[in-house]
Amino acid sequence: MVNGDDLQPQPTDREIETLDEFDLRIVETGGKLDGFRLQSVDLTSRTDTLIATDTSGAVFLGCPMETDALAKVRADGALVFPPVPNLPFDPYRGLLYSPDQLFDGLADHGYDATPDARAYAWFQRTRSDGDVFASMLRSVHDDAISDALDELLVGARVVGVMGGHAMARGTDAYAGAARLGRALTRTGLTVATGGGPGAMEAANLGAYAAPHPDDMLDEALELLAETPSFVPSVSDWAQAAFDVRARWPKGDESVGVPTWFYGHEPPNAFAAHIAKYFANATREDGLLARCNAGVIFLPGAAGTVQEIFDNATPNYYESRGEPTPMVLVDREHWTETLPTWPLLSSLARRRPMEARIALVDSVDDAPAALAAL
Incomplete structure (x- = not known):
């Protein structure tokens, strides 16, 4: 399993x-900060x-300090x-969000009062x-999030789990995604999802449950x-997740990468580290690009x-290294309901990626298929 101490932001030399x-x-440099970048440090x-x-x-990005x-x-x-x-968010933040930060105030005032909901409301007003100025703030924020995500994942073997947001708790599909x-996580991989509800929450929940x-x-x-x-009440949906976390503390860590572009879909509380973006395109490309151990x-x-x-x-188009593995789960879904597999396999036959894709019947077959690619 992933050791929680291993998945921590890695400081850079100049940040x-x-x-x-x-x-x-200050101690190491003898009181010289030339060339350093300070992000959202309360000074x-x-x-x-x-x-x-x-x-x-030095460059000070959003650092409160006294007048003198x-x-x-x-x-x-x-x-x-x-x-x-x-602003309901910090555009210069140096670290990713935690569930407690995004859902602060949930228990006392409901979801609409949380930083996550207030940031979405601001986005709706300004988009x-x-x-x-508003578009610049969104861009600065998203770049800071990307920087923090890169620092967190240094040396990690990241596997993406993608799937629909509509997968409901209480279904066999949700339970299967959680087992996945x-x-x-128990094999030492870091699970990364789109950070929202449904299949994404289930996979993050499973990662959280790994040490238990x-x-x-x-x-x-x-x-x-x-x-x-999360319909009709995001508050009740989110509180249920926090109740699980309170009953079984010290779960393992995983990553969620949601977006306020789809802000009506709240982030889930089981991802320890949340890289939430305003720009969905940046979020999508960045999430997949960081899945260096493959995607399910x-x-x-x-x-x-x-x-x-x-x-x-x-x-x-990979020409310098090996393509990352891709595993599609549910043969009927990907060959008949949404026949994506025929096109994907046709593309793969033209490139070295053919040996790096797999189609499996069951979610329980996915870890072995990924390991074999």
Whole structure:
């Protein structure tokens, strides 16, 4: 299984993303921050340190600081991007989201009061008004998320699990996707999903359940089945997941990569690290590109079909290394309901990717098929 200590953000030589990193760098450099980039670090308690530090050549991205420290930093010639007031998100954040951060306030005030819901409401207001400042903030935020995701996944073997958002809790399909996430995590892979409900939540739940006894997942599935969907109440749906986490703490870690473009679909609370984007295209391409151990596609509709060919395209044109494995689950679905497999296999026969794709009947066959590719 994945050791939770292994899947942690890896600091880069020139990025400072926490107050502890700031203190460490001050000691290591003898009070010189030339060339460093500080992201969303609250420096209001470090005024004396900043005044005594050479910050020339540093860049401060959304770092609160006291007036005297700000004047000193600017006098040094540092570049300062101040925090943006009245935003429901931090465009300069240095780390990915956690479920607790996105759902803060859920228990007391309901989903509509959470940072996740407020960010979606802001996105709805600004996405079509032509405000260049709002579009710039979205782009800065998404780039910061990509940077944080890359830092988190350094050295990780990432397997994607894709599938439809409509897969309801309490169904056999949901239970199968959860078993898949658990099995993959127990082999040492890091599970990454689209971060939403349905098949995505199930796979993240399975990853969370990996260090627990097998009957934990069975019991969790029964509890979650009492709230099968995020419709009509996102609050009840999300709270059920947090109740499972509270009953069985210390689950294993996985990654969710959702988007506010589909903000009516809330993120799930079982992914320990959530890379949430405003731009869906950036999110889709980035998620698939980081699945270096392959992707498993569960039954889905248009979105999943799109992901299959988004993943197949770079595999088809791969010329410097090996294509990543692709496993499609449910033969009837992918050959008759949505006959994607015939086209995919026809493409594959023209390229080395032919030996890296598989079609299996059952979700329980998927881990072995992935390992064999």
